[in-house]
Amino acid sequence: MTEVDVDVLIVGGGPVGLAIAYQLLLFSPSTTIHLIEKNPKPLQQRFGRAVTFWCRSMEMLDQIGLAEEIIQQCYSIRTSAAYNQKGEEVFGRGWSFLENVQDTKWDFASVLRQKYVEEIFRGKIEDLLEGGSGGEIKAPAEFKSLEVDETIGIGDKGRVIATVWDEEKKEEYRVKCRYLIGADGSRTAVRGAAGIESDGSRTEDKWVRIDGVLKHTTMPKPRSYGALESQIYGNVLWIPLDHGATRIGYSFHEERQKLYKEMNEEAFIQEAKLSVAPFEIEFERVDWASVYMVGQRVARSFWTKGCVFLAGDACHTHSSGAGQGMNTGLHDAVNLSWKLSLVLTGKAKPSLLETYDSERRPNAVKLIKYDEDISTLVTGKLPKSWSGDPNANPNIVLGQILQEAKGFNTGLSMAYEPNMLNIENAGEKVPNNDDETLTKITIPTPPTPGFRAPDVQLTIPALLEPTRLHKITPNRAKFHIILFAGDPAHTRQPAQHLTEKLKESLLFSSSASKPSPRTQTLTNGIDALAIGSGNIRVLTDNQDLSHLHDRSRPTTSLPLNFLTIFSTHAGSTWDLLGTAPLGKTFWDLDASAHTRYGVDVEKAEYSV
The missing domain is CATH 3.50.50.60 (FAD/NAD(P)-binding domain)
Structure with a gap:
């Protein structure tokens, strides 16, 4: 063989x-x-x-x-539209959570x-x-x-x-x-x-999804993420797609299924037309149509x-x-x-x-629990976990839950709990990734281990062109160690000391014969804040890195990339620091990046 x-x-x-x-x-x-x-x-x-x-x-x-x-x-989408059974636009329902997304330049659905x-x-x-x-x-x-x-x-x-x-x-x-x-x-x-x-289960609910190019529609906002509230078809999905196409999705209840000898594309198209009432649609071309049973x-x-x-x-x-x-x-x-x-x-x-x-x-477990409620509401029913008004409108409840979980839906508040990478600072509790976390659109300030690293605007030296932190910290399977050096008028000496100590430290050593790399003895009270794959990872003072680094391979070194950020600018970094900086240097001219990362530029409270 x-x-x-x-x-x-x-x-x-x-x-x-x-x-x-x-x-x-x-x-x-x-x-x-x-x-x-x-x-x-x-x-x-x-x-x-x-x-x-x-x-x-x-x-x-x-x-x-x-x-x-x-x-x-x-097709990029920043707007949504929801309509009740009469075809009247209603607000705060459906996909309204995707509007006015903050803290990211990717403030839209792709x-x-x-x-x-x-x-x-x-x-x-x-x-x-x-x-x-x-x-x-x-x-x-x-x-x-x-x-x-x-x-x-x-x-x-x-x-x-x-x-x-x-x-x-x-x-x-x-x-x-x-x-x-x-x-x-x-x-x-x-x-x-x-x-x-x-573990999990499958319901008896069936959903239909149909993609195609529309020849005609009376839908008022056909190129917004849409939700059409129907007594028969649940919360009907309307998504403008790439290449001029549109997706329509609806709940296909058993009573409707019995009206057809077989569930084929013709049946799906006919039901799609009925599901968007009082609006009208006519397909020029259907690219795909499918029915599936909902489960988790x-x-x-x-x-x-x-x-x-x-x-x-x-x-x-x-x-x-x-x-x-x-x-x-x-x-x-x-x-x-x-x-x-x-x-x-x-x-x-x-x-x-x-x-x-x-x-x-x-x-994933939290998503499954969340989806159990969402899928029930989309079908037009209240979930078993619902403890509110038993006569509540499932469409209104759905809009509320989606809005409350805005950070979770967009992924911006998704977080990981403490482990060998996400190390808690002394006396500081890392927030649990519980239901309350789902409602956060941004990570805490200052950044917390396990949460997404905020993207902040910076300036490229000499060129004075704007750039962003995420752009200069690409994911290449490395940790980006950042020195927020603040205003050198207040921080030059300690920043210089920290820079020199880091250069001398074992962080730069690849020798397997030396002790495990540590961040110790850099400066009092300074933690090393690293960004790994876009998430905050904290290495505290005296935290042994041997649990990460494979010292059995003497030819390898720690996968680190260094950056230095000042809250001012000069003709060269040397003029500010008096020594060669750690890695590339960038300016934070309005100190907004320092503020977002919880660094006081005058009191020399550094994060690395």
């Missing part, structure tokens, strides 16, 4: 699997990947499925170099059908492969089984052996790898082969045996009620990829991978 030896086998060629493959190749060209997809894309339905990236997802895509192509093709998203991701992977990265995308190829050789150490080659069916050659082959990632969707074969159970499930673990991972729909499935599917999967992909890359390149210990499950699964 033919064998393929690679670092990582990725099962599934949807957005999640492709995003993981792309990042692993981007972060380390020496990493080898083998991605298999059961169905060749030309044979799959060309449209439909997931369509929306919310704000936080676009920030993540931007930091790994994928956002530019998306915004060239997507709507692009999954077909086009996958084409962009595959194109970027092909660019990396042509540039010398090692890997292959193979389709049609079907995952059959896996075995883990526990006599081989975690992270060593050959620990995982998978059997794959090559549809073109009509034969099986084996893939020996260090890690295997199942991103093979809700009907995952990897989860079962890995022996990971899941989550895997009991997102990994097993230290080497097999699940991501995306393979480990959590839910309705499309809040448009979170592709976003949650992307968050999985980003969270796992940078950690796995550090481990693969010997810059971190395999124990770092434990945080993938401890960070991502709790968020």
